[in-house]
Amino acid sequence: MSEYAEKIRGIAKKLLDDGTVDMVIGFRKGTMPLINEPCFVKDAAKVDALVWDSSCGVNLANYLPKRKEKIGVVAKGCDSRNIVTHIVENQITREQLYIIGVPCTGMVDRRKIRLAVGKEILSVSEADGKITVTGDGYEEVLDKQEMLQDNCAICIHRNPVISDEVIADPVEEQTDVDRYADVKAVEAMDPEARWNHFEQLLDGCIRCYACRNACPLCYCPTCFVDESQPQWVGKSVDKTDTRTFHFLRAYHCAGRCTDCGACERACPVGIPVRQFTKKLEKDCKELFDWEAGMSLDVRPPLDTYRPEDPDEFIK
Amino acid sequence: MLTKTEIESISGEVGNFSVNLTKQPRYVDQDLCVGCGACAEKCPKKIPDDYNTGLSKRKAIYVEYAQAVPLKYAIDDRYCIKLQKDKCGNCEKVCPAGAIRYDQKPEQVTLEVGSVVLAPGFKPFDPQGLDSYKYSEYKNVVTSLEFERILSASGPTHGHVTRPSDGEEPTKIAWLQCIGSRDMNKCDNPYCSAVCCMYAIKEAVIAKEHQGDSLEASIFFMDMRTHGKDFETFYDNARNKAGVRFVRSRVHTITEDPETKDLEMRYVTEDGKIEVEKFHMVVLSVGLDISPELVELAGKLDVTLGANRFADTDSFSPVATSREGIYVCGAFAGPKDIPQAVVDSSAAASCAGQVLASARNTCIKSKEKIEEKAIKGEPPRIGVFVCKCGINIAGVVDVPSVVEYAKTLPFVEYASENLYSCSQDTQDGMAELIKEKNLNRIVVAACTPKTHEPLFQETLINAGLNKYLFEMTNIRNHDSWVHKATPDLATEKARDLVRMAVQKAALIAPLAEAELSVNPNGLVIGGGVAGMAAALGLAKQGYPTHLIEKSSQLGGKALALHKTWKGEDIQENVAKMIKEVEDNENITVYMETELASVDGFVGNFTSTLKGKDKETTLEYGVAVVATGADESKPTEYLYGQDERVRTSLEMDKLFKENDPALDKIQSAAFIQCVGSREPGRPYCSRVCCTHSVDSAIALKERNPDANVYILYRDIRTYGERELLYKKAREAGVLFIRYSVDNKPIVSVNDGNLTVQVKDHVLQQTVEIPLDALTLATAITPPDNSKMAQFYKVPLNDSGYYVERHAKLGPSEFATDGVFLCGLAHYPKPIDESVAQAQAAASRAVTLLAREKIFTSGTVAVTSPANCSECGVCVSLCPYSAPSFTTEGPFAGKASINPVLCKGCGLCVASCRSGAIHLNGFDNNQILAMIDAL
Amino acid sequence: MADWEPKIVAFLCNWCSYGAADLAGVSRMQYPANIRVVRIPCTGRMSPKFALAAFRKGADAVWVSG
Structure with a gap:
């Protein structure tokens, strides 16, 4: 992984030095292990802060909307798809960006690792698909594949779909994954079981909106939850309001979500909120053969009006 | 509109006809009848309902069908007991409007007109004369029109497919094609009726949709004629996806099993085998016929008919009859389907209009304008009028209690009941009350806004209120008429509906209708037969017309053709057409010229025309796309x-x-x-x-x-x-x-x-x-993508332009001010190209003739501060109304052109950022109705 | 549960389904009085927010037709 970091630093330095970009957005070490932070480097002398490992989960596309300067941005497969979505949705122009593509082998889920070791973690290192966790008087080696974020474990677009430069050879894409096992399980439930499932799912939600804030798709000047004329959603943690928020957020992501997992990673109480967005992702795949963020030329299916759209639901 | 009226004769000549008409009595005063139906309810005489092809009953006093225009009752004097035997008289007793007139007599009416359009239609072929199918004898042999009614939700079985003999659901239905068509032996109709293959497939597919997979649908045909736009795909889907079976065979006879009433058919398969197969029901796909009455009419009007009794027309003037100034459209001029009939009707209107062009805007009466009162800043003062509609509402709903309830609602200043809200004296009274009580929002709880909203809005205007300060709720069609057995619940519902309307009304605001002038110039793109015909259509109605042709010669693909199917020499006719175009002083021809840019919108387009060695900037109001195919x-x-x-x-x-x-x-x-x-x-x-x-x-x-x-x-x-x-x-x-x-x-x-x-x-x-x-x-169409982008109009998978509506808008685009004709729409022969070109010109003239366009007040508007510039609205709108602002403080933000906006609200619902509002149906207004539940 | 009556909110397109409901009236088709109709200019106007709002207000079913 350190050669990735070296490569990123090298490119960042070159881009800043020759004025190709005004700023590079990448990752730096976080104050705690397993959570790297976004890093905005404007000075070529400071590129050494940039790092790369399996804790770079944050979707950097989230920092792009409405930027005016020229930006070099580090992009995993999912980040690149969100960058595509941003360009299609006029949040930034292609010309403003220098995309540093990073073939990705998945990001680890800090919660899974913490659960696996059960002790305070002081440092983490990784090599050859193994994660070595050390703490006060212990060292434990974990298999990275087993510690992946849920979305990374089923990811089929690990390589960037758009870039100006890729820092390494493409990684092999996963093919034998069932992307929608969890959605299918919910679909198979009878209405009562499904009701209970969602009730339990959202039980812990404290309406902090961290999922919304982490999501690159949520860039509206005013979010519907903050509108007062009319007020769609109450401000309390009333169950109905909580559900309304989650349902509408999912609708807003329909046909646009790249399953980057930012929402789940951000949730402080560990709600698997991807269940909502993935149902709609599955529907878009089945109805329109659509995957978000794969092309600069096509708008998402729910943004386009075509007389020949499937209408089997109308009878 | 003159109903129950027939032409006796037409004298005079083009530009100056006298048309003698006989108006048959309706026995109901059309001005008084409110269409409530109390008369039909009490009429004791039940007779077979012609509209439902005799499959159900109606009364002697009736409207033909629920959508009838005008929605006024009439007495069928062949059956009425009062008119026949001077007994009964029930309808007069129960009519709350006093509209019954048993003493009406036929009236002679004479009209002075410049031109005449004949659209008398056709008669479905009557298969009673065909021995081998025993239509009159076997109950389960029905005509396609009868089956159409059986499939209809408003038909005798409410769309439930059952067979006439026992009311059972058939699981095996056969359609027999070419009944009364392509047949010189059993009838005298050698022509193909052109529409039956397609309607039979449609009926089979819909029947399967209604009935599910248990229904086996088989169509017996000779040649499958799905030659219309998108029809072949429909046929493919019927065969491959819906599972309709197609059998190429002409069935000779049907015999009925006397016990089960099932029908046995013997037919020869393609490979010569004889098959015997049983069906539960057989549908005869009957063709289009011209009735003897029409032949007689044509004789009276001195209009020549061809050998098959259809009106004689020429390929290069496809809607002109043999008599100058008399035009024809629809199946009277030959068997045709809806899109073609609609094309012809617009074409006939265009030709008829050319004769009248010099008289445009004469015989016009204009109304006195009443000053609109400013209500800005005033708290809502709502007036609620609850209509009794005679006994139509009051007979079920407790109207006084609804009025009392309305008085308790917030902002309601005044509430009362009306016997008939739509009567002129009530309207006058309402206008007075609005002024007297200083009301600034009006709610009417009555019938449907679809027919009556404009009437009440007129009342508001007369009282000096903006017409959008009006909300209507439907306590008749949606309540008293459909919940007769539960008056308490109907009254409760009426109260709920009034509450919803009042809550919404409190939030409504006056809306402005923007005014926009229309540039009278027309642009026609493409100098083939269609383009030339369109240009002539516009020019002859008096509009300056610009015709651009990319090659160095007018005439297009027709230059390569020899003869029309009617035998006319194409070169001769095209040469005549070119001369006419060149001689017409309203037409400017631009040879070797292409369209390089398009800006603006309906009424106000600007384009750059790129010629061989010069560029021209043209401002125009409408565009006709006639770019052809290869x-x-x-x-x-x-x-x-x-x-x-x-x-x-x-x-x-x-x-x-x-x-x-x-x-x-x-x-x-x-x-x-x-x-x-x-x-x-x-x-x-x-x-x-x-x-x-x-x-x-x-x-x-x-x-x-x-x-x-x-x-x-x-x-x-x-x-x-x-x-x-x-x-x-x-x-x-x-x-x-x-x-x-x-x-x-x-x-x-x-x-x-x-x-x-x-x-x-x-x-x-x-x-x-x-x-x-x-x-x-x-x-095949050329690459039309550039033009499609210029005018923001869609192309289908095959590369042809997509019209506004396949049936009802075949010669225009969803984008206002842009029209379509010829092979750019779909392959077609010269007569149909010319007709569509005339139709496109006709549709364009409806815009040009207005000189000014008024937008509706019910349009979407954006609030730029909330706009995230994501472009969903721009991408989604079928009418290209939203676009990004290019300059000023809100550059980059979306804004909506009220001229193009149809007020559908698609963009509003799709805007994640809540930056779009729909005047008259805004989020807070609809939410207020939901909140009032 | 025996006398439970559902509350149904219908969002009907002005051009088709609202007109169809009008025709049902003209044809005097009888149906239960549990429906409250909200007329919208087109089903394109329908937003998931309206459906959720209706449920929040106690609707047992939301019907969108157009």
Whole structure:
């Protein structure tokens, strides 16, 4: 992984030095292990802060909307798809960006690792698909594949779909994954079981909106939850309001979500909120053969009006 | 509108006709009748309902069907007990409006008009005379029109498919095609009715949708004629997806099982086997017929009919009858489907309008304007009027209690009941009350806003209120009429509906209607037959017209054609047309010119026209796209490798030039569907069957001893073109059918050209030596993507433009001010191209003639501060109303052009950022209604 | 549960389904009085927010037709 970091630093330095970009957005070490932070480097002398490992989960596309300067941005497969979505949705122009593509082998889920070791973690290192966790008087080696974020474990677009430069050879894409096992399980439930499932799912939600804030798709000047004329959603943690928020957020992501997992990673109480967005992702795949963020030329299916759209639901 | 009226005679001449009419009595005063239906409820006389093809009953006092315009009752004097025997009189007793007039007599009316349009329609063929199908005897043999009613949600079975003999659900239905069409033996209709194949497939598909997979639907046909736009795909889907079975066979007889009333059919399959099969129900796909009454009418009007009793017209003036100033549209001029009838009707309007152009805007009365009161800043002062509609509402809903309830609602200043809210005296009274009580929002709880909203808005205007300060709720159609057995619940519902309306009304605001002037210039793109006809259509109505043509010659593809199917010389007619265009002083022709840019919108377009060595900037109000299509060049059947293999147009060239090579052709073949009706290009090119049949006849006429073959899949000589097919067979042209998975094979051995094809009758491969092979190749559109972007109009999968509505808007785009005609829409012959061009001009003139466009107040508006610039609205709107602002403080933000906005609210619902508001149906207003539940 | 009556909110397109409901009236088709109709200019106007709002207000079913 350190050669990735070296490569990123090298490119960042070159881009800043020759004025190709005004700023590079990448990752730096976080104050705690397993959570790297976004890093905005404007000075070529400071590129050494940039790092790369399996804790770079944050979707950097989230920092792009409405930027005016020229930006070099580090992009995993999912980040690149969100960058595509941003360009299609006029949040930034292609010309403003220098995309540093990073073939990705998945990001680890800090919660899974913490659960696996059960002790305070002081440092983490990784090599050859193994994660070595050390703490006060212990060292434990974990298999990275087993510690992946849920979305990374089923990811089929690990390589960037758009870039100006890729820092390494493409990684092999996963093919034998069932992307929608969890959605299918919910679909198979009878209405009562499904009701209970969602009730339990959202039980812990404290309406902090961290999922919304982490999501690159949520860039509206005013979010519907903050509108007062009319007020769609109450401000309390009333169950109905909580559900309304989650349902509408999912609708807003329909046909646009790249399953980057930012929402789940951000949730402080560990709600698997991807269940909502993935149902709609599955529907878009089945109805329109659509995957978000794969092309600069096509708008998402729910943004386009075509007389020949499937209408089997109308009878 | 004169209903129950017939023409007696027309005297005079074009520009100055006197039309004598007889207006039959309705026995109901049309001005007083409110359409409440109390009369029909109490009428004791039940008779078969003609509209439901006799499958249900109606009363002697009736409206023909629920959507009838005007929605006014009439007495059928053949059955009325009062009129026949001077007894009963119930309707007069119960009519709350006092509208019954038993003493009405036929009236003579004379109209002075400049031109006349005939649209008398057709009569479905009556199969009673056909012995072999026993339509009158076997209950489960129905006509397609009867089946249409059975399928209809408003029909006798509410759309539930049941068979007449026992009301059971049939699980096996057969459709028999060409009943009363393509038949000289059992009836006298040699023509094809052109619409039956498609409607039979539609009925079969819908029946399967209603009934589910348990229904087996079979269509027995001779040639499947799905030559309309998107029809072939519908046929493919019916066969491959919906599972409709298609059997190529003409069924000879039907016999009924006397016990079960099932129907047994004996038929010969394609490979010559005799099959016997039982069905629960048989639908006769009856054709289009011209009734003796129409023949008589034509005689009275001195309008010539052709051999098949359809009005005689010319390919280059397809809606003009033999009598100048009298035009025709619809099936009276030949069998045709809805899109074609709609095209013809607009074309007829255009031609009729040309005669009247000089008199435009005479005979106009204008209204006095009343000053609108400003209500800004005033708290809502709502007036609620609850209508009793005689006993229509008050007989079920407790109206006084609804009024009392309304008085308790917030902001309600005044509430009262009306006996008939729509009567003139009530309207006047309401206007007075609005002024007297200083009301600033009005709620009417009555019937449907779809018919009555404009009336009440007029009342508001007369009282000095903005017409959008009005909200209507429907406590009749949606309440008292449909919840008769539960008056308490109906009253509760009425209260709820009034509460919802009042809550919304408190939030409504006056809306402005923007005014926009229309540039009177028209632009026509494409100088082919369609483009020229469109330009002439606009110019003859007095509008300056600009015609641009990309090549150096007017005439387009018609320059390569020989004769129309009616035998008219195309070159002669096109030359005449070109001269007419060049001589018309309203038309400016731009040769070798293309469109380089388009800005603006309806009424106010600006374009750059790029000519050979100059650029012109043109401002115009409307555009007609007539960019045509091409004959495709095939890659199969040795085309390009052997000079004896030609396309249809190349063959026409020989005919046009009277090439002596034609006389040497002893054996000729035509291959149909070359590149059409295939997976990559699924549509039928519509013109090629007729073209080949016509050319085959011409070859036979030159050299009767020549062997002429047509290798086809289905012969689609629709309408009266069928007579050409008959003529070709009589002349000895041989027709051999092939299937798409077993195409003919063309080869050259020792310089001898031959075609091998499997003969469907002989069931073996035959080899035919040829001197000439003509390939009826597909018609394909050019790359239209640039133009489509210019005018923001859609293209379909095949590259043809998509019209506003396949049936009702065939000659215009969803984008206002842009129109469509000719082959750019879909392949079609010259007569249909000219008709569509005239139709496009007609539709365009409806805009130009207005001079000013007023937008509706019910349009979407953006709030730029909330806009995230994501572009969903811009991408989604079918009317291209939203766009990004290019300059000023809100550059980059979306804004909506009120002129183009139809107020559908699609953008509002799709805007994630809540930045779009729909005036009159805004989020807070709809939410207020939901909150009031 | 025996006398439970559902509350149904219908969002009907002005051009088709609202007109169809009008015709049902003209034809005097009888149906239960549990429906409250909200007329919208087109089903394109329908937003998931409206459906959720109706449920929040106690609707047992939301019907969108157009």
